[in-house]
Amino acid sequence: MSPSLPASSPAEKLTLAMVATGLLALLLALADADPGRQQTWLYLALGLVSIGTLTWSWLRFGRHPAGVQQNNLWQRASTGRGSVAWVTGLVLTGFYVVLYWYSSDDGQGNFGPLNNLVHGLDSFSRWLRARPADQWFLYGTFYTLAILLMGTRALWKYRHSRYQLIRTGSVMFFQLGFAFIIPALLQFFQQPEFYFSYFWPLKYDYLFPGTAAALVHNGGLGVFMVFWGAVMSLLATPVLTYFYGKRWYCSWVCGCGGLAETAGDPYRQLADKSRAAWRWEVRIIYPVLGLIVAITAVLWVNFALNSSLLGEVGSGAAKWYGFAIGAVFSGVIGVGFYPILGPRVWCRFGCPMAAYLGLLQKHFSRFRISTNGGQCISCGNCSNVCEMGIDVKQYAQRGEPIIRASCVGCGMCSTACPRGVVNLENGPREGRYQASPLIHADSLRILS
Incomplete structure (x- = not known):
């Protein structure tokens, strides 16, 4: 007879009810037609989810002895591919599908199914970026909040490990500062939006000739951005990987890794450890790296020849890559499938930066x-x-x-x-x- 799952305390149930109420308020923000109430519902939702998650994390981990607790992971419906996990996966996948393909601005400030949530953040966006919100600002806000909240959970859970405390604090810092606040402040001062914690080939277009030319045309700061991207991708990355392995980026800096290590922590045991999975990993991730290297090289050759080599074919290939790899693989599959396949599906099978760093780590680190x-x-x-x-x-x-x-x-x-x-x-x-x-x-x- 299998052991029964430990019951949650009344206080834990209360905090989970608070989170559920916050999610209900989020649905009301989506459905309410009044702009004032939309914003009220949205901020109420974010507040309830935040307070509920932080309090639950303390009750679950902060009041108990420190250590890695792995009891009953495969018996829980949320962490053992049960009904809760499938529902969570469907909701996450659906959100990414709506975000990528049904929430673009129609030219009149309408963002489709997410319109109410986007405009609910208008005042915050104007304060931070001096412009109205769009679907990507909504996504960035949700993404950063998820890392901060679940990062706090990880800090409580792994408080016995100095390494885990520093590493978790690092990904929280880089996401909040380098991937959210700094890009927003650049827009506030009418500068190009730029993410200093993302490098080629992960942020593949940062070394494309079109992006580089646009940044250089912007002036001194733009020139520095191109210089920063090139140096970090081609010089600093090999040097840092030689001394510290790929962990300096994948587990300490990268936003994709940051989400996996915080919001994805409850699902880490789901990663397939079979030899067949390893074979697919090798078959997929290195061709993805080869593809973006080839596209980047072709674009630069075409640029040097004044587009006389391929015309717009290279740009079309780049757009196709952005759709198939940058959207479907990294977003819909990479995050939407957390509760089913584990949190590092994108990092393991599709991320070209992980492939690049992995080759350096295995052979030169x-x-x-x-x-x-x-x-x-x-x-x-x-x-x-x-x-x-x-x-x-x-x-x-x-x-x-x-x-x-x-x-x-x-x-x-x-x-x-x-x-x-x-x-x-x-x-x-x-x-x-x-x-x-x-x-x-x-x-x-x-x-x-």
């Missing part, structure tokens, strides 16, 4: 995850928390270091290990594929 096979008790906690589908336990049992292109260095395998078997290291490149003598000594001592 000093980063590795060391394991001590002599101390491993095969509990499987490390594999269960790996959102990138790496079966960490198999490496730990054999005392082998983990050097995988897909590893984002989140450190959760080390945090979840009850015996300190798994450790993140930035050691010398020499010998990084071999286990340390201490590991072999421990293994021999136990076997004897």
